[in-house]
Amino acid sequence: MDLMKPIEANALDDLALQISERMTNAVKGHLLQAFAPDMTKTLRLFSVPEAADLLNTTPQFLRKCHSDGTLPEPAEQRGTRKYYSAEELWSFRQILEKKSSTPGRYLPWRREGEALQVWQLMNFKGGCAKTTTTAHIAHYLALNGFRVLLIDMDPQASLTGMCGLDPHQEFGATTIYDAITLNDPVPMSEVIRETFMPGLHIAPSQLILSEFKMEARADKNFFLRLQDAIAQVQDRFDVVLIDSPPELDILTLTGMAAATSIIVPMTPSMMDVTSTAQFMRLVSSYIGVINQHDAKLDYDHFRFLITRDEPTDGPSQQLVAFLRALFPNILMQATCYKSTAVSDATMLKQTVYELDRSDITRSTYDRARASMDAVGAEIRAMMETSWGRQ
Template sequence: MEMPPPIEASTPEDLTREISDRLRSAIDGLMLQSFAPDMSKVMRDFPAAEAASLLRASQPFLRKCHQNGTLPEPQNTTGTRRSYSAKELWEFRQILDKQARTSGSYLPWRQDGEPLQVWQFMNFKGGSAKTTTTVHMSHFLALQGFRVLLIDLDPQHSATGMCGIIPEHEYGDLTIYNALTNLPDLHEPMEKVIQPTFLPGLSIAPAGVRLGNFQLESRGGGEFATRLQQAIGRVADQFDIVLIDSPPQLDILTITGMVAATSVIVPLAPSMLDLDSTAEFLDLASEFLATMAQHNQPIFFDKLKFLITRDEPKDGPSQKLVVFLRTLLADHVMANTCLKSTAIQDATFTKQSIYELNKRELNRDTYDRVRSNMDDVGQELRNMIEVAWGREAG
């Protein structure tokens, strides 16, 4: 790597600006290498076995559908070997569901009477893998055929970046802030804020640094806590599941997420510092919930679940804490945990989820272990969502 020229700024404002410019240029360069020449993300193709698994079908069934003309051949076909784009799988779901004996077999969308599921991921301890987990769950559910909306409420906009969107480069700088603010010259309806992603089925209400302004505006009074709930209500009929990535603190943004949420997941690493921080976070959250109840605006959650992240099964001290948490909180702790993995860390370095990586990019055993783990966590979340709809868990 060629050494850049020395930084020669003489004032604090010039110094911070030059460092910011260098970092932004370097980040853009990494994205250019990792995504595509136009800096846009493209989802990888899926081999036939994986495609069949995502459709919850068998490979012989999929081959038969191509042979009898039920499904067109995928574009990427060489001889008898087929691989499928995410867009093709999304289109195949529409075709297969119309011909299925039971509606919803391939498109598991919510039906009349099944309420929109709004799940908030929150904690104010940094390093809990909150954003990483939220994005992975959004990718998992979209690949399962659900219509998913990811709302990034963190001004650091890490979830937005992992979905391939740079707010300051795209869409006229519209973010979720525009749907929350009541400033006439900045407010926009939620429909204009939401953007499609590179993954069919997944849309995002992106974040940006301007979200911090919402903190200041909320000090002027008004029904700020219900703003997100109202914004989601405008687009509720377009989605099955909404996932909210909250900032790592209990502020007005986290609070407006709590008001909108039907369920909450608290990602939690098994360490004493994380336990102590989470206890303090929940204590503050409890005070807010009590205040809302006193003002005749009680908040109810279908589920309040703790998800153990950065789990190291071979680490004795952390496993003692895992057992401690399960004993203390019982069924409020999710059965599955997110394993600590350098594969996940490496993927997020280039703003990717494990679902975007090909097996050949990692050691096969490592990939299978991490992918299986994320699938298990995602399936548990899906089961809870379907139970909330009154369905049997899949």
């Protein structure tokens, strides 16, 4: 198909079809820049300082472990420089944990008696970077040694795409819909897919998930179906992150019933604040309805997260300060910066963690990475508080 040729159509349906086909082909061509030729995602390598930081140790300690045989040498060495794959770092964690006198230092998995953490990100305001933020939190936690399960509860399947799966190309594959449908659901274990990042799995989505909204009308306890599906695989993970659709519908309510904590992303604009106020009023009324069906919602944490934050924008910072004064215990301290590094990565269905620092202006990368690290670290701290570690 010649993507530069003007579209000619005699009927509206033909015009719509041609537009769809042209956009699909253009996107596939664009994604070839980020994906391998077989359309599978791969993760970049990590330098010695990055690897040491992710393992919560020092470059000197890594060198010592290589020299004394504790850890094998990485496969990739360019001259005198070593580079590590995510798979190698994941295996290093297993080795170092066995030799460590401090349990959980290298494998911070939940321990006996610690409940699975299920976090839902939700807001019915589009453009609040909900899916992008979910992916960044997941990558942060996985790279820091946690076993993470992503659940894409949005029929648009944007999160599925960010994990390297094409929801259109793989039509017919099992998705989260198959695990929660009222009609012969499959085991959750058959839905979950590995991703390109060790420790990170996903229950993908497709457009068919919209059918669940219709099915739910026949089951007054529909909101428990995701909770039951997660329970089937809870021993395999430390944390579950649910990306909900940009609306307060049956799919979002299903996630709310399964969650142990909630994050509401919002941009620092008066329009977003007004919209979120309306959203919270609806949340309150729906929680009341769910509670009437003997499914008491009780969250460990309920937080607002500022996204697309611009520290140099005076008016937006005034609004952030206003929100901090208004909700001192609800607004997260960390914020997601509005950054060209994040925007550029998102265009290729990536996160900042997938970018190489040398690919863009280093100061831009460092600011974006520090922002996302801070958000991930705050989430981790709240998880560990729920586990009684802090």
